[in-house]
Amino acid sequence: MRGADVSEYVVRFSVWARVQHAAVIVLFAVLLLTGMPQKWPYVEASRWIIEHLGGIFVVRWLHRAAGVAFSVLLVVHVAVAIGGVLSRRTRPSMLLSVRDFRDAVDFLRYCLGWAEAPPRFGRFDYRQKFEYWGLVFGGFVMALTGFILYFPIAVSRVLPAELIPAAKVMHSYEALLAFLIILVWHLFAVLLSPEAFPIDTSIFTGKIRKERLRHEHALEYEELVGRE
């Protein structure tokens, strides 16, 4: 590791990206805290949480308010992302390509010792892309099923009413899936993984050390500074 590079940082995330991430943390936490006790209402811990948040009617109000805020954020995010790409101000660096699936296989081969070196990643590696698309897709599933549950009468006027219990099951399981993915994958990647330990702060500060960028996002680094 060359000492000269250690203190050198580059900007990785815009203020907008950092604000969105912070908002997702807050909203996700509120939604989990008010949603999980409703998924398991007969667990003692759930009842404790609901009681201390002011009762089931307050909890449901909080959940809907946070859900509406999350949905708005999701729509704005997608609009800004599409707008940015169309006006050529941002690059669609999150778009999936065949290369990402090849990277996933190559990384597994590296883990198993069948390849000497891990694949070299661009601005976002395949794990970050999969997680991003999981969040966007899952977010739309949650928002859509959430609104079906919020307005069951209106929905049953235009669509088969069986969608409502189906939406309830989907909302509940999709939330569990999202929670587990964040727990085992995202939190591992940004807290416990050897590259990030003890914590990857770049999404909060917006900066990343050049050395880390060179190591974890080699292709982006090369594009930035030119091949060494």
Add this chain to the structure above:
Amino acid sequence: MRRRRSVVGGRHAIVQLLIVGLLAGGALAQKAPEKLRDSVAACLACHDDKQLSVQLRDGATMSLHVDPQGFLHSVHGSQLVCTDCHARYEENHPSGATFPSRRAYAIASYETCKKCHFDTYTRTLESVHYELLKNGLDSAPICTDCHGAHNIQNPHEKRAMVSRSCASCHDGVYLRYAKSVHGKALEEGGNQDVPACADCHTHHQIQAPGTTQFRLGSPQICIRCHGDRQLMAKYGISATVAQTYLSDFHGVTASLAGGGALLPQQVVVTCIDCHGVHDIASPRLMGGEAMKASVAATCAKCHEGASPAFPAAWLSHYEPSLRHAPLVFFVQLFYKVFIPFVVVGLVLQVLLHLYRVSLGR
């Protein structure tokens, strides 16, 4: 060894015989005695007179006649004598004393029951009936109004009789009950599995049923029988109704809303809101179309603007299956496979990653 054991066995047999003998003796003692005891006979020498009466201060006449056979065949016939309850007449009787009214006499006398039935009596003190009596409503029921006085029967054996005693005041409610699926079975078929008044409202500590607390607790009353698999199997009724209600939005709300008072917009739906209270009918006897229309009308009571198609949003107390709510069933199945698949895959990748790091580069 073998002999010893047989001796012990022999002793057991004797003890058993003794116990059986005692029980049989006890059972005999419970039966009505052939003739009146002397002290009872002494009272009845005068009181077995249909003309015997006393003039009350409100001008009414109170009969003092006691039917010997009625008393003899009551639960107390073999156990008590007259003065156990009417203790004040042991001396100086007849004293010529009188009472303001028939009701005043009954109210002044009923507390004699607590000499033996003290725990039951104290429970009545917490009931809505005692509350009314305390506030001056003389017609509020006391022990003897439901159980009778000289002809008291075992209320566990005569459940319809107890319910009819409620009807003497709550006649409208009782008529609705008697026409319900529960009431009909008890009144017409003598069915002992169905609830009589006291099974839902309790016996002595009867609470006002109009309170939020009673409403929120009411599913637990229904679940006592409708969650009992064996009992429900006897009638071909699904015992999952309780479970499906409790896991449904309405049941969760009811279970969590307990405690404080509810605001008008905090709607809680319990069993009775859809099924009715005293006039509960069997949904099976209604027929498919009538049933659907009835459910739609029931939903629309709270869900303003609900279309006739809206009840399909509710799984009719069924667990999702291929037959009932296949869409819900498949969504559930998909996630039950997909979630473990994803999570196990991700955990494996994390472990493999750590394994590679541990090998060193």
